[in-house]
Every structure is written in structure tokens, then in C-alpha cells.
Amino acid sequence: MKGIVFTEFFELVEQKFGLAVVQQIIDECKLESEGIYTSVGTYSHKEMFVMVNKLSQLKRLPVSKLLQVFGEYFFNTLKAKYPAFMDKPNLFSFLYSIDQYIHPQVLKLYPDAELPKFDAKVNSDNEMILNYYSSRKMSDLAIGLINGAAKHFSEDVDVVKVSEEKSGEIVTIKVNKI
Ligand code: HEM
Incomplete structure (x- = not known):
């Protein structure tokens, strides 16, 4: 890391x-x-x-709460350091770009970075599902980052874990606009 x-x-x-x-x-x-x-x-x-x-x-x-708070804080660090990645019209298109664009770019800059994989699916105008995959089991950090991103885009959302497999290596996260 x-x-x-x-x-x-x-x-x-x-x-x-x-x-x-x-x-x-x-x-x-x-x-x-x-x-x-x-x-x-x-x-x-x-x-x-x-x-x-x-x-x-x-x-x-709780550890989960601490990681989420840290994720939200860390989002602001990333935003300040890499403003170009924030150039998206809304939260869902930004979240979609993590796996498609942002993390692959990070890997070009830092070939030894250990990044999670995300499958993103927009279910409706108000709902997105993100499947998190990583042996590092840091989905709570992801939830905090997503909450930080929602604030950046001024969107009110609920971010919840829907299911968890392999002790947290595979986690389904649901993002709902409220
Ligand atoms: C809401 C948006 C984002 C989410 C949900 C997210 C998710 C994550 C998670 C959960 C990790 C921890 C590693 C793991 O779980 O395997 C991570 C690592 C990282 N992410 Fe992202 N990320 C986001 C946006 C960004 C952005 C905008 C950048 C900007 C460059 C970025 C750069 C990084 C870096 C540098 C690491 C550390 C890699 C390492 O320690 O080797 N991420 N990301």
C-alpha cells in the first residue's frame, strides 16, 4: 500500500x-x-x-467506522492531488470511472499500487451497485471514499453493504440517491 x-x-x-x-x-x-x-x-x-x-x-x-471516516477524509486528499479525475458530471459517472479510468491511471503512475477491482452497474436514475473485489478487504474504506465523492458532487446518498463474501474480499455496495 x-x-x-x-x-x-x-x-x-x-x-x-x-x-x-x-x-x-x-x-x-x-x-x-x-x-x-x-x-x-x-x-x-x-x-x-x-x-x-x-x-x-x-x-x-468500531474499525469499520474508523475506516469509513478515513475514506471520506482521504477522498479530499485525492481530490486536491488529482483534480483532473474529478472532471465528471455527477457521482454515478465518477464512480463508474474508478475502475475504467482512475485506478488504471494510478497504476501507470505507481506500478506497485495495490488496487481493488470494481464492477459498476447503474440500476436506475437513483441506484448504483458497485461490486468490490480485493484481497485487502477494505470495502469500508471504499464506502468512506464514496461518501466523500457524494459530498464533492453535492449529491445526498445512502451507501450500504448489501452482501459480503470471502470475509470481505467480495462486497456488494449499493449507492442510493435520497
Ligand atoms: C470514490 C472513489 C474511489 C474509491 C471507492 C476507491 C477505492 C479504493 C480502495 C478501497 C482502495 C484500497 C485498496 C484496496 O481496497 O485494495 C484504494 C486505493 C487507492 N486508490 Fe482508490 N478509490 C477511489 C478513488 C480514487 C481516486 C480519485 C484516486 C486518485 C488518484 C485513487 C487512488 C488510489 C490510490 C493511490 C490507492 C492506494 C493504492 C496502494 O496503496 O497501493 N482512488 N482505492
């Missing part, structure tokens, strides 16, 4: 809970990287789960 994900995670933890909590996570997690990340480096995605689990224990918040 690219270092930018980790450095942004620390930014968010610092903003919400303070620098002391960032330090406590680094001290108590026995990370292979020792908590030292550069934005272009590559690190095991397992370190992210170790740290999110630790934060969940420290703050008594």
Missing part, C-alpha cells in the same frame, strides 16, 4: 485525536516500518489494519 495512505491516516488521527495518539499508535503497534512512511514508498496494508485496530481499542470506536 502506498505511503500516502499512511501519511494521510496520521494526519487525520492528529487532527481528530492529537499528536500524542499518533505517537501512542506508533509506540504500541510494533510496525515493520516503525511508523516511518514516505508518500511514494510501499508498505504492507496489514500495518494499516494493525494501526486502525489499535485506534479502535484506544478510542472505543
